[in-house]
Amino acid sequence: MGKVFVCDHPLIQHKLTYIRDKETKTKDFRQLVDEVAMLMAYEITRDLSLTDVEVKTPVATANCKVISGRMLGLVPILRAGLGMTDGILKLHPTAKVGHVGLYRDPESLQPVEYYTKLPTDVQERELIVIDPMLATGGSANAAIQVLKNNDCSQMKLMCLIASPEGVKAVQEEHPDVDIYVAAIDSHLNEKGYIIPGLGDAGDRLFGTK
Numbered sequence: 002m003g004k005v006f007v008c009d010h011p012l013i014q015h016k017l018t019y020i021r022d023k024e025t026k027t028k029d030f031r032q033l034v035d036e037v038a039m040l041m042a043y044e045i046t047r048d049l050s051l052t053d054v055e056v057k058t059p060v061a062t063a064n065c066k067v068i069s070g071r072m073l074g075l076v077p078i079l080r081a082g083l084g085m086t087d088g089i090l091k092l093h094p095t096a097k098v099g100h101v102g103l104y105r106d107p108e109s110l111q112p113v114e115y116y117t118k119l120p121t122d123v124q125e126r127e128l129i130v131i132d133p134m135l136a137t138g139g140s141a142n143a144a145i146q147v148l149k150n151n152d153c154s155q156m157k158l159m160c161l162i163a164s165p166e167g168v169k170a171v172q173e174e175h176p177d178v179d180i181y182v183a184a185i186d187s188h189l190n191e192k193g194y195i196i197p198g199l200g201d202a203g204d205r206l207f208g209t210k
C-alpha cells in the first residue's frame with residue numbers, strides 16, 4: 002500500500018492556515034499556494050539520489066554531490082494543479098511538465114477527461130502528479146491511470162489537502178503511489194467538498210467565482 006506523508010513543517014502549516022481562510026483573496030491565495038508547493042517540493046524530493054563529483058574551488062579540489070538518476074517530471078491536473086507547478090519549478094527548473102485535464106462532474110462527482118499532453122520521454126522520468134485537492138480521489142486516480150496507460154511507472158501524488166476518503170481511494174486503486182499532503186482533513190460533505198478544506202481550489206486560484 003502507498004505511504005502517506007503529511008508535510009508538517011511549521012512554514013507549510015502556517016501558510017496553509019491563510020490559504021484556508023475565506024477572507025484570503027485571489028492574489029494572496031495564489032502566492033501562498035505557490036510558496037507551499039515550493040516548500041512541499043523540498044520535502045518530496047528528499048529521496049532523490051546523489052552521485053559523487055569533484056569540483057575545483059579556487060583553492061583546492063572538493064568532493065561534492067550532484068543529483069543523479071531519473072529526471073523529474075511534473076504533471077499538474079488542470080486547472081487547479083497549475084497553481085502549484087511554478088513553485089516546484091523554482092526548485093527544479095529543469096523538470097518537464099505534462100498536463101492532464103480533468104474536471105469533476107458536479108452531479109456524479111466522476112472525473113471527466115478533456116486533455117492530455119505529456120513530455121515525449123515521460124516514461125523515463127520520476128513524476129509528481131500535482132493537485133491541491135484530493136477529495137473523492139476520482140480525479141487523482143484517473144490522472145494516475147492516464148500516466149500508467151502511457152507506460153509511466155514511477156510517480157508520487159502531491160496535494161495540499163486530502164480527505165480520508167480520497168487517501169483510501171488512491172491507496173486502493175494505485176497502491177504503488179505514495180501520497181504527500183500538507184493536511185488530511187475530517188471528511189467530505191454531501192457535495193464532495195473537503196471539510197473544513199479551503200473551498201473550490203480552482204475558483205479561488207483563478208478568481209472564477
Ligand SMILES: O=P(O)(O)OC[C@H]1O[C@H](OP(=O)(O)OP(=O)(O)O)[C@H](O)[C@@H]1O
Pocket residue numbers: 078079080081082103104105106110112132133134135136137138139140141167193201202203204
Ligand atoms: O478528488 P475529486 O473528488 O476528484 O476532487 C478533486 C478535484 O476537484 C478539483 O478540480 P475541479 O473538478 O474543480 O476542476 P478545476 O481544477 O478545473 O477547478 C480539484 O482540483 C481536483 O482535481
Ligand SMILES: O=c1cc[nH]c(=O)[nH]1
Pocket residue numbers: 134136193194195196198199200201202203
Ligand atoms: O473541497 C474540494 C473538493 C473538490 N475540489 C475542490 O476544489 N475542493
Ligand SMILES: [Mg+2]
Pocket residue numbers: 081201202203204
Ligand atoms: Mg474547481
